[in-house]
Structure formats: structure tokens, C-alpha cells
Amino acid sequence: MADKTIDKKIMSGMLRKMTLIRRFEQKVNELFLRGYIPGTIHLSLGQEAVPVGVTTALRDDDVILPTHRGHGHALAKGMPAASLFAELFARQDGCCKGKGGSLHIGDVTKGIMPANPVVGSSVPVAAGIAFAFKYRGQERIAACFFGDGAINTGPLHEGLNLAALWKLPVLYICENNQYAISTPIQSVTLVQPLAQRAAAYGLPVQTVDGNDAVAVYRAAFEAVGRVRAGEGPFFLECVTYRQGGHKRDDPGTYRPREEVEHWLSLDPLPRMRERVVEDGVLTEEQVLELERSVEEEIETAVQTALASSPPDPARALEDVYA
């Protein structure tokens, strides 16, 4: 399906970010298995189109709130890969100086608010950030990511209601990968599509193919325009699929094989790659060059991060009080 109405730079930029996230996550998986990363990790393999499509529609001075599965959100909004690797490696040059880890990443200089991985928790916080933008007459917006698992949490409902009530400039993005760990979404709510839950609070909603970066971008672009114009919050549901398990030790075998295979065939990265070539945005050669440059960026970032020291234990007592 040819679509030449989107600027070529935007198309190639999205492909590059998606490739970067894919290679970053694959590298994280590899380095985790080799013992470089303490704790746990939640990979976003297969979900790259959502953060990339959404952040491409944002301005630099807009902010995002990532989830526990947030590496892709952060990279998409511009966090340097080295800074994120260093945080995962628990080094002092990590984005949170080693105090956050994979679950609590953030870089406010890039508009990436520190993540709270407790599902649903960031929904009212995003409303508050947007409240401040509106209070000061700034035309900035907050973009809040959460998964389908958040749909039954109290904070989500309280936050959506307040955001709608006070017409706050927030784009809520439900990254619906259809499972909360092993629990399929249809076994925890009778209401489908999930966007209906937000519609009940008076938010305009849209459900899109979350494995189609262009579709996500188009929907987000339109939604962002409405939110920025002062219409209040918007709820964008992106239906996608987690290619792996929930976290490091989860093979994800509770999902039917045919279902996994079906969604692997809808992998957002090859779809975007093909489209970029078919639409004549980049030649095959140029895509290969893009992939090589991503590979190089990842390798350099890993080396930079590994060169950073673990944080000084004396620093553990700092940053408790402002």
C-alpha cells in the first residue's frame, strides 16, 4: 500500500528509530543472558511501532511517561542508547545514576519523565504534568503510555476522569499487547475494544493497528493536534503483540503457537522496512546503510556504557530529599 504523503525524512526517521529499538532490545537480551544486567528486564520486541509512531508526532518540548516496558519509549523520545545501557548495567553514567534501573528510566532533558512501573500509576501523574502546561498557558502536551493490563486499575479511571473533566492536554496511549503476563485481555474485561472504557469518561478515542508505524503516526498526529488545540485528552489504543515473554525468565509458552506465528508475520519492523523501500523513501542500499549505522551506534553505546564505573556507594544516600 503506497503512501507518499508523509515526508520522507519522517518515514526514514521512523524506520531508523524502530531498527534502533529492535537492535537495542536484542542486545539487552544477549547481555542479560551473559550476566551484564542485574535485576529484571521487560523487552518491547514487536511493539516498536507504538512508541516510534507516537513520539514522531510529538514536539521536543512535549513529555512522555514510559511504562515498565519502557526502553523503546525512552529511545524513541531521544534518550541516548549509551545512557540507557549504562542504567541497565547499573553504572554511574546511567540516565538515573544507577538508582532507577530498567523499571524507572527517565531523562527530563529529553522530556522523558521518570517511569513508575506500577501499572496504571502514571495516568493521573500525566494529567498533573498536563495541568501544569495548561496552567502556564504552554502549548505542550504529555503523552502517557500504559499497557492493556492498566485498563482495570483504579488510577487509570481516576486519572482519565480528571483529565477529561479539566480538559487537560494529555495523549493517553494504550499499548494493547493483549496479555498481562499470561492473562489474555478478554479474560479480564468484557468491554472491547478497550478504548470504550475511556470513551465512558468523555474522551475521544481511536483504535489502530499498533504494528503499523505509519498508522500509529497518522493517528497520533491527528490526536496530538486536537490535544494541543485545547480539546482535552485523547485516548489512542494501539493493538500490538509482545514477541517474547513478559520478562527475562518467561518463554511466553502460554500463548497458542498459531497466534504467536500469526503476530510474528505482522512484525512491525519488516513491514516498515518494506514500505520505506516500496514507497521509494530509501533504496535497499540506503536501508542497509541505515542498519549498519544502527549496529555501529549500538556497539559504541555498549562500549561507552561498559566503560562507566558502578556508582559510588556513598551516593546511595543522596537525592532522597529535594
Next chain:
Amino acid sequence: MNEVDMRELTIIEAMREALTDEMHRNPDIFVMGEDSRIGGSFLLSLGLLDEFGPQRVLDTPISETGFIGLAIGAAMSGLRPVVDLQYGDFAFCAMEQLAHNACKLRYMSGGQVKVPAVLHFPTGASGRGGTHAQSMERYFSHFPGLKVGVPATPYDAKGLFKAAIRDDNFCIISSHKHLYGSRGRKFLVSEGVSLGVPEDDYVVPFGSAEVKRQGEDVTVVATLIMLHRALDVAQELEAEGISVEVVDPRSLVPLDRKTIMDSVIKTGRLVIVEEDTLTYGWGAEIAATAAQQALGYLDAPVLRVATPDVPMPAAPNLEKSLVPDTERIKAAIYEVLGR
């Protein structure tokens, strides 16, 4: 302080004055809560709608997680929200927001963000039964990252509230329902306590305990309504030749251990009075500090007077039988004095 500028105010009037002053000083401050536009449950924001308009005085739905979470986000973006809760107990509804976002986002982000918000709530027993009676300040004193102020006099209320609003950290201000002096509510205050509040701008810094009454024989540490009862007891025991020193921590976090321990070292005896249930309360923290820093000076075991470990009953006579009264405080003082 200039005597001429002193007026007698209630705690809620003193807090309202602090809030009004600060809202005039800084346009980033706004207040919100359930029924804030008609003053809130204890009339903290009475009249502020007229003075500052609907942009800065917001009525919220009954939605503690929602509006406390919203306040946290607004504070992260540089505003200074003041959230007024109907009852402290309802803070439990928003516990995840408070326990994680309010007090840990700064730390977890490596110091990238600040959360300069104030949460004000009424605390303590007032004949309403178990879900409207808890001494909520205790729970929040256990989370590194929160500051907790417990003003028991109008002077301290104005000064601590101003300090909280100006602080770059998330602060909780908790006072007792029977101390506010809100219209139509029971008002208990010790005769020995001045209600004088200067019109001038001043702050009472967090972490500054105050000796509310000088004495030689025993130190009584108490907060909120228990402070008033302790002062009543001290006054009464003076006639019996017992000299009681009464210390008010004024903030539980940070805790001014030095002022408290200086008093304990001077008197050699320590009684701690809490309205809260006994086990794992802040009184245990002060007792442990005394064991560590003043053991050699103690002439008697440290005693704690507190509510027994049961939920608060509604019947006034049952509530009265549990919450420390002047008789129990007196008995503890006699005991540490060996009388």
C-alpha cells in the same frame, strides 16, 4: 516578635493566613480538594475562591488517587499544589501515589525531578469511628522522601505551613481535628498555650522541636492534642512540686533528636505521649534514640502512653477509654518518678 502585631488565631485561621500569603507571593501555588471552593471540610480554603479565582482553587471529584497523582505531576512540572484532604484516613486511598511517586521519583530518577507539593490532612480521633480516627502522620513518617509536620499551636501552624509550601520536597502537614478551631467543631486547647500569631512573614523550619514548657524532673514528648494534655498535666503537677518539661517535635520527619535528647539528658526521665496506637509508632523511635544517646542519663525506664492496639470505636465513652488522657499521662509521670 512585635507584640503589637500579634492576634489570637485558631490553627485553621493561621494555616489559611499562611496559604493566602503564599498564594499572593507565588502564582505557581494552587489549592485543590473535595469542596475546596466552600472551604474544605475544616475550612482551610474558606474565601480563597473569591480571592484567587477558580483557576487556583479547584473542587475535585472524590478521587484521592486521581487528584493526589495529579498534584504530583503538576509539582514535577514546577507548580506548587496544596492538596487539602477531608480526613487523613483517605490518604490510604492514594497510598501508591504517595508511597512511590511523591517520595521516590526524585531518588529513583537520580535527582532529576522534584515534587514540591503539600498534602494537608486532619488527623486523630473525634467520635467518628475506625476509618475517620487514625493518626495518619505515623504511616507517612516511615517513607524516606516525605517530610511530616504536626503543628499543635496556631503559631507553629502558620510557620510550618509556610515552610512546607516553600519546600522543594513533598511535605505533609497534619493537625488534629479538635485543634483546628473550625467553626462548629469541638476546640480543645491547653490554657498554657498562646494563640498569638504575628502578622509578619515567618517560617517554623521542619526539624525544629520546641520546648513548650521548661522543667527539671521529667521530659514529656508529645504532639498535637497530646501536647495540650501534657501541658495541662504539667501545670497541674506544678502544685505538687513536680517540674515537667514538655517538648513538641513539631515535625516527625525530619526529627529534631537533639532538642529532645538535650531535654532527656537534663531531666533524666522520659515519657512519650502519642494518640496513635502503641506498636511501631514514632514514640518507639524516640525511645530507641534515648536508649542509644541518653541511656547513661536515664534514672528510670522510658514510658510510652498511647492508644492500645485496637481500631478506634465510635462510642464516645469507648474512644475516651482508649485515647490517652491527663490521668494516664499523670500516672506515667508518677511512675518514672517512683511515686
